[in-house]
Amino acid sequence: MTRADLMGLLLAFIARLITGAQGHWKGCPPKAEQRIYFANHQSHLDWVLIWAALPRELRACTRPIAARDYWTSSPFKQWLTSAVFNAVYVSRTRVDDQDPLEPLVDALKAGDSLVIFPEGTRSNKDEPKPFKSGLFHLAEQFPGVQLIPAWIDNVQRVMPKGEVVPVPILCTVTFGVPLQLLPDEDKRAFLDRARAAVLDVRPGRA
C-alpha cells in the first residue's frame, strides 16, 4: 500500500467520522460502470463526501475535476490531487485554440468515471444555480456513459463559507435514477431537466 492509498483511507475515515458520509443509492445500484455523477455544490467538502460515500472499489476509477492553477500551486496540493484523488486538471483561463472540455473527454475515452458540479461554482443558496453547458456536451459525445444525478445534503452546515474547522454533522449523498439525453433535445431544456433531476433526489421530497 502506498502513501497515497493511506492518505486516501485517512481522508475517507475523517469524512466518515465528521459527516457519516452515507451514500443512499435510490435510483441505481453502486456498480462499476462508466458514469458521470453530477451534484449540487455548496462546500469545499463536496468532492470528499461523494468520494467517501462511494464503495472503496469504485473510488479508484472515479475522478474529480480540479482547477490546474490552484491545485498544482504547491507540491502538497499537486500530490493530493494527482496521487490520492487522480484528478482531471482543467485550466480556468481559456486558451483560444483549446477546448476546455478536452481533459474530461480524454478521461472518459480512457474509461474513467467523473464527478462534476455543473453549477460551476459553490452556491450558498438553498437551490442550485442554473447548470453550465459542459454536462450537455459530454452527454452528447458519450451517449454510452450513464449520467447519475446526486444531492449532497446538510454539508453547508458542516463548514459554512469562511470557516476552516468542520463541525460534526451527519450528511447524506443520495444518488438518483440515471438521466438520458433525448434525441434532438435542446441544450437548455436538457440542462434544466438535469438540474430538476438533482433537486428531485433531495431527501424530504416526495
Added chain:
Amino acid sequence: MNFDLHALRNLSVNGQVALLFVILFGLLLLVSAGILVYTLNETSEKRRERNVQMLRDLRAVWIGAVVFWLAWMSGPVGATIAFGVFSFLALREFITLVRTRRGDHRSLLLAFFVALPLQYLLVGLRAFDLFTVFVPVYVFLAIPVVSALAGDPERFLERNAKIQWGITVCVYGLSHAPALLLLNLPGYDGRGAFLLFLLVMVTATAQIVQELASRKLRRRPMVRQIDRSFSFRAWALGVLAAALMGAALFWITPVDPLRAAALSALAGGCGNLGELVMRALKKDAGVRYWGNRSSVTGAVGLLDRVAPLCFAAPVFFHAVRWYFI
C-alpha cells in the same frame, strides 16, 4: 438456593469480574442462539421485517457487550475513550436533528472539540469534583459567550438552549457511565465495573418490562401527543422490575439487597422517563426514529439506544456517591 454468596464475595476482584463477563457472554450466547433459531422462520413479510429488526437489535447488544468488555480490559484510559466516542456520535446525531444556524458554528466547535474531550479527561483523571460542575457551570457560561461573539441575535436563546441541552444529555449524562467504572469507593476498590453492569442491566430491564406492560395493559395513555403507550402503571411496573433485578444482583454491589433495590428503582425510573423525553424531542424534530429509516439524516440510531442511560447514569452516580461519601 444452594448458592454460596460468601464464596463469591471472597473471590479476588479480578476473579469476580471474570465471572461477571463469563455469565454475561454465556447469557448472550444463549439468547443469540434462541433468536437465530427463531428468525429462521420467514413465512410472512411482517415476520421477515421483525426478524431484520431483531437481528439488528441483537447486533447492537453484542457490540455493547464487547465494548463494555474491551473498556474494562483496557483500564481507565480505554473506558474513557470508548465512552467519549459514544458521546461524540450521540452528540453528532443530536446536533444533526436540531436546526442550527451559521452563527452557531463556533459554539458547536467548542462543544465537540473542547467541552467533550475535557469532560472525559476529567473522568479519566478521576477529578470527580470538577467533573460534576464542569458542564453545568463552566460550559454553561462559555457557550452563550461564544455564541454572542458570533453576532447573530436571531432566536439567540433558543439556539443556545438546544446546544446546552445536547451537551448536558449526550456528554455530561453519558460521561457518568465511565465515571462509575472509575469510582473508588471505600472497601469496594476496583469493582466499578459491577456498578456500571448493574446500571445497564436495570435500565434495560425497566425499559423492556415497561414496553411489554404497556402492550399488555392497554391503559389510557397519559400523554397521547408524545407517546401513545406510556402510562403510569406501565412505568411503575418497569420501576418494580428494575428494583427486583437490583435486589437479585445485590451481591455484586457494595450494599445490602434493600438498598440495591432502591438504587436500581431510581435508575430504572429515570431511564424510562428519559426515554419519554427523547420521544417528545423526536416529535418536535419531526422524526419517528433517529435511525436510518427516517432518511432525514441517515443517522445510525445510537442516540435512541443511549438515551435511557444518559438520564439514569448521573442520578445513579450521584446517589451512589452521596450514600458513600
